[in-house]
Amino acid sequence: MLYNAYELQRTMLGNAAAFASVGAELLTNPALPIGYFGFGPYLASALDVFAHAAAPRGKPAFDIEAVTVGGKTHTVTESIVLHRPFGNLLRFDHAGLPEDAPRLLIVAPMSGHFATLLRGTVARMVESCVVYITDWADAKMVPLSEGTFDLDDYIDYVIGFLEFIGPNTHMLAVCQPSVPALATAAIMAGAENPCRPASLTMMGGPVDTREAPTSVNDVAMDRPLSWFEHHVITTVPITYPGSGRRVYPGFLQLTGFLAMNLGSHMMSHYAMFNHLVTGDGESAAATKAFYDEYRSVCDMTADYYLQTVEHVFQRHSLPKGELIHRGKRVDLGAIRDTALLAVEGERDDISGIGQTRAALHLATALPEARKKYYLADGVGHYGIFNGSKWRNAIAPVVEQWIAAHRNAVPSPN
Template sequence: MLYNAYELQRTMMSGAAAWASVGAELLTNPALPVGYMGLGPVMASALDVFAHATAPRGKPDFGIEAVVVGDEEYPVTESIVRHRPFANLLRFEHAGLPADAPRLLIVAPMSGHYATLLRGTVARMLESSVVYITDWADAKLVPASEGRFDLDDYIDYLIDFLEFIGPDTHVLAVCQPSVPAYAAAAVMGKTRNPCRPVTLTMMGGPIDTREAPTSVNDVAMNQPLSWFEHNVVTSVPLTYPGAGRQVYPGFLQLAGFMAMNLGSHMMSHYGMFKHMVEGDGESAAATKAFYDEYRAVCDMTADFYLQTVEHVFQKHSLPKGEFVHRGEVIDLGAIRDTALLAVEGERDDISGIGQTRAALHLAPNLPAAKKKYYLAESVGHYGIFNGSKWRNRIAPVLEDWMRTHATLKRATNA
């Protein structure tokens, strides 16, 4: 009933958004004088904000058409190089990259948003690397006949993608996938898989949520797992290809994130309204672009979601040495040569300071020279992987880490 009620509400709001958009266009039509006087601009701006806030959204495009390297601009090629039921592996490259450019697999979160949330991450790293990214599917669009998808499958997908890309690949895990990416590195390290990552960078990841718990961690800890199963897991309606699949809907995840900082989101929309009244279209467009991405949400399978809540946030299975993959306990001591970089934001309100850094202490057989911690001052969760501080301060640290350890590995193998 939960999903069906949401679909009914979404349909009604879509109609209201369409009418509001029509009203805003009429009030801003140069042929109508009402748009130039009195409350005309105010009413038009209010209708436009309402239409934008309530309009339905699908999966965004990456839309990275070109990158600038030095003084040259190069067109970017985006392609699907591997297809799996629950994810596509995308590759981004351009003609300005040298033949020996590093290959970087960016592991996008499966946490209610699409991989395009990392558009800025891809664009920046594409300046120096061939970039691959996990483009996770919206679970409601995956037919139930494709079977389940859980944490074991997530780890298997990462291993499969790394084997497809080949040896000497670097991995960047942003937020939630830090845990399965870390686990995958250990699994591949134990078997001495030649395609195990050269470096693994974890940014804002919940490796050990007992360190500096945030409100997100508190929500997961304050309720038993059965509460999540009975209150936030629902079936996909018949109108979607994944009809009948049990999912954690993206709209609930979005509602939770919006509620965490409701005041800030309200002020952002009020600011957008004022910019539009004042005729500052550029500032209003920037706010719209952010929320176009932020409100574009997708569902994740109930199996994956519940296992993440249980093992990452409630039982802390990985830092306790109790995390299991395909029936076998994961040995983090098997990570012996994958260089680890942990990046945290000083103002991160989702993954507190110390949660990602814990990964460095959990790899006892990895030399200290292959471990690095970087705290980004005055940076929140989103700013770790997007924005000017990511581009100018954090990305260079990552590039230097990749370059240093790629060189060391070549020297060792020589």
């Protein structure tokens, strides 16, 4: 019933958004003077803001067409190099990269947004690396015949992607996947897998949420797992290929994120309204571009979501040495050569300071020379992987770390 109610609301808002968009276009038509006098500009701007906020959204495209390196512009090539039911492996490169350019696997969050949320991360790192990224599928689009997908499957996918790319690949995990990515490094190290990552960069990840708990952590701890199963898990309706699959719908995830900072989101839309009234289309377009991405959401499978809540936020299974993958305990002490870089934001209100850094203490057998911690001053959660501070301050640290550990894993005999 929850999903069906949402679909009904989405349809009604979509129709209203279409009418509002037509009204805004009419009021801004140069042939109609009413848009330039009295309340005309205010009404047109209000309709435009409403149309943008209420419009339905699908999966965005990466649209990374070119990068400029050393004063030269190169066309970026995007391709699907491996297809899996619950997520493809994408590759980005350009002709300006040297033949021995490092290979970087970016593990995108499976947390309600598409991998395109990391567009800025990919665009910056493809300047110096052949970039691969996990393009997780929208669970409502995956038929039940493809089976289930849980935390074990997530780790298996990442292992499979690393094996497909090959030895001495570097890995970068943004936010939530820091936990399964770290587990992946440990599992592959314990098995002496030659394709274990040469380095792993974790950015704003909840490795140990007992450190500096945030409001997100508090919500997970204050309620039993049964509450989440009964209140936020629903079934995909018949209108989608994944009909009958139990999911945590993206629209609920988005509602939660918006509610966390409702005041700032309202002020952003009010600022957009003012920009439109004064004719500052460039500033309004920047706000629209951000929310186009932010409001594009997807569903995740119930199994994966509930296991993440249980093991990451409630039981702290990985830092306590209690996480089990395919019947075997994940031992972080097995990591002996994968270089670890932990990046945190000073103003991160989702993953508190110390939660990502905990990974460095947990890798007890890893030499200190292969551990690094970087705290980004004045940076919030989103700014860790997008925006000017990411491009100019954080990304160079990641690039230097990759360069320093290009061949950290011994080549197989």
